[in-house]
Amino acid sequence: MKKNFRLIQLLFTYFIKIIKFIFSRIRKLFRLINSKKILAIPFYSAIAFVLYIFLLIQFSGDSKFNTTIDNKTLNDITQINPIQVNKIIKPKTINEIIYAIKTTIGPISIGGGKYSMGGQTAFENSLHIDMRSFNKIINIDKAKKQITVQAGIRWRDIQKEIDPLDLSIKIMQTYSNFTVGGAISVNCHGRYIGHGPVISSVLEIKIVTATGAVIIANRKVNTAVFDAVIGGYGGIGVIAEATLQLDDNVKVERHNQEMDIAGYKTYFDKNIRNNKDVVFQNGDLYPPDYDKIRSISWTKTTKPVTDEERLLSEDENYWLELKLSKIVSWGNSGKWIRKKIIDPLVYYPEIVRWRNKEASYNVQELEPSSRIEETYVLQEYFIPVENIKSFVPKMKTIFQKHNVNVINVSLRHALPDNESYLSWANKEVFAFVIYYKQKTNQEAKDNVKKWTLEMTDAILSENGTWYLPYQPHATIEQFQKGYPNSTKYFQLKNKLDHNQRFTNKLLNKYNPYAKNKLSQEKNKIKEYFRAEEQTILTVPEWYLVFNPKEYADYLESGRDPSDFPFYKSIDEYWKLYDRSITLTSKAYPENSEYKTMLQVIGVSMTMEYGAKIIYENTIGRFFSLFSEEKISHEEEIIIEAQRAYSNFIYQTAWYEFKFLPCIKKVWTTSEKSNCSALRKWERTLIFTFEFSFKAFYSQLIQWAANSTYETPANSIYLIVSNVGSVKENKNLKIIKKYGDKMIIAITRWEAFTTEIIKLSNQDVKIYEISGNDEIAVSAIMNNSQKINSKNIKLLYKSRIVTNDNLKRNIYFLPVDKLLPFIKDAVNKNATVEHIYDY
Template identity: 45%
Template sequence: MGTVLKKLLKLPLKLLKWGGIAILLLGIATTVVIWSSGDSHFLPGPGQPLVTDVTQLNPVAVTKVTTPRTIEDIVSALQDSQGPVSIGGGRFSQGGQVSYPDSLHLDMRQFKQVLNLDVQAKEVTVQPGITWRDLQDVIDPHDLSIRIMQTYANFTVGGSISVNAHGRYIGEGPLAHSVKALKVVLADGSLISASREQNPDVFFGVIGGYGGLGVLVEATLWLTDNSRVERQDQKMPLADYKDYFFATLRDDANLVFHNADIYPPDFTRVRAVNWLKTDKPLTVNERLIPKQDNYYWTPKLAGIVADYDSGKWLRENLIDPLVYASDKVEWRNYEASYSVMELEPQDRQDVTYALREYFVPVQEFDRFAAKMAEIFQRHQANIINVSIRHAKADPGSLLAWARTETFAFVVYYQQGTDREAMKKVKAWSREMIDAVVSVGGSYYLPYQVFADESQFLAAYPRAPEYFALKQRLDPHYRFRNSLWRQHYPGEAIRGNQQAKFAQYQRGEEQTLLTIPEWYLVFNPQEYAAFLASGQHPSEFPFLDSIDRYWTLYDRVVAMTKDRYPHNDEYLTMLQVIGVSTTVEYLVKWAYEQSIGRFSQWTASAPTPEEAVIASAHQAYSELIFDKAWYEFDFAYWIDKVWQDTDFWGENFIRKLERKLAFTLEFGFKQGYAALIGYAAAATYEPAEGLVYLSAYVPEHAQLPDKVKILYQQNDAAILSLPRWGDFSRLMPSLAAAGVRFIDISGNKRISVSVLMNGELPLEHGKLMFSLPMVATADTRQAYLWVQVEQLHALLNELAQKQIRLEHIYDF
């Protein structure tokens, strides 16, 4: 009796031991199968050209990039094309202000000649693609200096005029103060001259007009004298700064440059840095910073300040005191020739650096500074520096950011490049706009476009005048970018209208990343059809199905890498479900090739259990087309396989084995589904289950009941449709009713899959790749990349040619 008891007590330990070994072997097998599966060598075909900016956060696919060198090149490009046109220079704007989806992009960087230099009059006429640094090379030998420009000299003149830039110059302010005259090519190809006296509305519309009125092709600027400047600095409490500025700096005729750096994360101390004219001997003999200067330490120091609170302390208490300890006398042009490379990190893959800027009436300095500090600290924003500048009122620009004498708060910060990080930056950015508007100020437009309509109009009350001028000069709305997509009334459905629906916007990369996820819907359909046709589970290609999932995963990752912000949440989800599916299919394959084949060998015919199991898989495959898999009632089908079939009977071994295997599989899934359902509810915000899109809807179009019109202006409307399976079922009906799509979830491109035999005879949509179905190799799944504005044509074409639409991947 004692021996038996000892053996019984050891049994759990043995089971635990063998269970651990089994799990280890399964883990090894899973790793080997995943490692040997997929298509890691896949190279996506050449896509549309990408236009991005220095932050790498806003890559936009355009139809074509052209690089004009003459005015005639620009006129020809406009007259030989139709549709939207975007204009870019140095690409230092940070929110898509130089791009628009599927536009003709004019890259102005080779349009860079100095057309005339009048040394006596201190004027220069240039093509706008020239950088300030290249212009400095021309004017410095004549002891002339640029009157107003940004701190860094890499920007193009045209880009600076288009954003109405400013710098550290005391007694100046917006660049508009230094512009004498302009020439602009309009949408119809005509050339127009503009100045304060001639076409002043065009002059003050183009300056700070973000390329919305035409192509700037010539600019005449007022210059000033080069001079020696001496650096001085003073650290003080931020509360003392405004009085110090007005008492000491504002009216000093010898003061050339001034900025004051507010130290994070407390935002209570500031260091004022002043450069005054002097006759003292130079401490820096070079007249300009060499273009090829090697910037090694400054980006690393910026990274230390960004990455660690201790780095911020070191900067304020050690680095800056050392930097400013020595006297410095240099040429004005030297101080104005900095390169942005002194701050450029080694890469911007995981984190990037960006700017925000807020303009505050001088009397509201202290009130805004307090609001700013509270917002940054509450959101734990990673602010590296806030630089204070001063600007006098704008001379008349329609989109003037300095309506009165102004302090500028230039915010330099670090953020992640993933979607979640972008959401966090948007949250504090919107609050900062509210804060600056509340004190009668404005925010700068060259950065990420987050403002709603009320914020934009509060900060830029003359915007309606600008829009009226744009309508007159560009009646067909050719000149576009992401800023105007958000705010211009000529946009059929503006971003501001879409923003009223919290879940409208989705990342375009998700239409690709969702392809492998949806394969786990289509593969069960394939399996259900396989069983319904009378074939045995042991013959189903489970291993090929695993390989297909990871092939799709590798391909969509390759297609989205470097073209979109990193979507860590979605990729992690794909990896988790991919591993769990690999384990499931590997176990089923091993089981069906052993016990399953044995019980199959013992049976003379299919059993009733197999018919129930086939029905269960068919029901599962139908549900997951419209709902999450964990909503399926696995327990119902376990009961059914036991209740609807006899326990005893012919082919008993097969009957019992099928019952037990099915019960084990669906029982495990029932428990796992409950766990995943609970985790999903606790982790993710409740989804509306809707897709939002913008479209042109014919006046008398009959829309399906599940399609709702949420907003309409003329024939343009915002619609909501159910997600998942219903979306793919309803979209062809909309296309057949004459609906033409503008965007889906804020995106201009979408992926679509169709089922075909043989070649793909389609006029609309670009084939990304095609693969044979794992169980029926004579049918191929073809994955298409489609412009949303052409989606209606593709869907109608599929109907006409009787090609089966498999799915439209709805982000």
């Protein structure tokens, strides 16, 4: 304790010494500056200017703006697979599902609880059907022990209804949070002995196909559809309803025994496999040595319950379980603590409880406090029962080679499933459920992919397969070998869903009928995809193009440059900045790099305009007294230079403009007129100073840009329809055609707006722009004009600082509405100012 106190005391002493040293140096600096007036004046002037700029920024902007764009980014429980969809609907009736399918033409993804972990429930720019509100119980037949439910219902909600009837779910996952539709779509299993996947307990399903048709499927009617939908990952249609076989709720007693993994199969065959009294069983294989396994089984009993609860409380506090999980995740020491201390204590007491309680676990007991830097993920391997002895060493070698932080390996037995087209158990298997911890950065993701591919080869070498609800890392060749009936599955899918509308990240990777589609071609284009939030974040950046145009217009109108509203311009930039940042704050991941860039250029603009405010309201204002109705030739050239600059930056980076030739042209002009010489020379000198500084600054920026950044992409890529209407020109190129659709490339910036306006006069439809389904557009109109269209969102209005009668409206709209919107705006005499091309 004394050593710790002395260390703290020493650190505090050094901290005080450092502070004193810094203040002493600052004091000396001020003394030096104050002793020499030649240094004091510029020094304090610089400080005053910095403070002035700080205040200009502080009193500008729109800090009260609180509108945000709806978040359409979906993620799964791991939080490492964000996918932005086009639209999310939460149907409550089957007619809503049918209507959504019939009134859209793009991809459709289907999701429930989002416990699949690799994009199996979402797809970019899809219509996402969130089934969790479609959750009613339709019928319970107690005599037949059957239940019919809507697919969005959770197992737990069924348990609450059937427990008073002394009924229990026959087959489900260990945890009760999952939806029935999700469980059926992955053909789930649990710890149930004497059963295979959930398909064996499904009696009938009702699905909605890609045409909006409703199909009933069972083992007698539409059998192929039944076999494809169950375990089909939402590729055939929307599972709307399911009829399930139930079982009796009975009392179960817990037993456990630790043993060598070498003797596990013998023990299982003798004590578990054919024991009709065993309801649940799993074996926990202990990492990192994988040589010991603990069998935990629950058998039917007539003993009185030691636990009176019928179901686990949904308000259960899992703080202890989470603390213990964290300990286990520490490393090998944590694994040892679990094996030697935690598990012996957990499994020591005798427990007799109701089957329904043991089947009502909540995934909250696994949920960490944060998944930002680290997350917990599952994988699952299905190994033929006779091959587990040879597989375990291979698994151990791969985990140790890649330092995989395995928390638990749970072995569950499953009987064969010869019905589902994507069956993961064509023979009797042990399922190895791997629960591991990984970091969320890209390096960690890449490492997981690397060892998963190695593990997949090891699985295939044992004639096994792996479970598809987890990361879709397996190659196409591995997938086809592990799931040989996938050909039948995709053939049926193509028959019922010829346009491949029902899709997700998993299906899109392995579906051979998607490979020849135009959407696959875009993946070959290096610069095809651009972040959607950029369309909004570029608005303030483009204001630094619009405002110089306003300034050039203002000068050409003959108005005094000293009267230009420089502060309004500063204020407007920071308003656009605040609004853009707020709008994108919830819907998209933070784009810190672009945000910093906007701050830098905003400060630069504020410094330039702040200096002009001071100059134009002092010296400029004084010399304006000498101005005359007719301006000098030098001033005309200055106005031409401002116009040339404003036109140039619409299509090219500002720092590439040639400032020095403009200065030379002003100074080399010869004019003998009666214009005010004082005003002429004052304007010439201040213009020379401004463009000389910009020439110097632009060289620095150009040098930094060339040495730091890659050459920016010069094209924006679109998927459009009606190939006959689109003609190539220098700013529009056709990249690839497929049927009535094609990918085109349009030159960015001003050219993009010009070409899109041309397309609005043709019979063309846009499906996608740079992988995005929404885009921002600004239109200039007077205060009485309005554009009211469905799905067109007015984000905010921006000022035209030199004309109070006009406004700049910033709209956010689906890309398929872009061309009709432009046509409507033109018909209403509005000016489509810019389309913000990400």
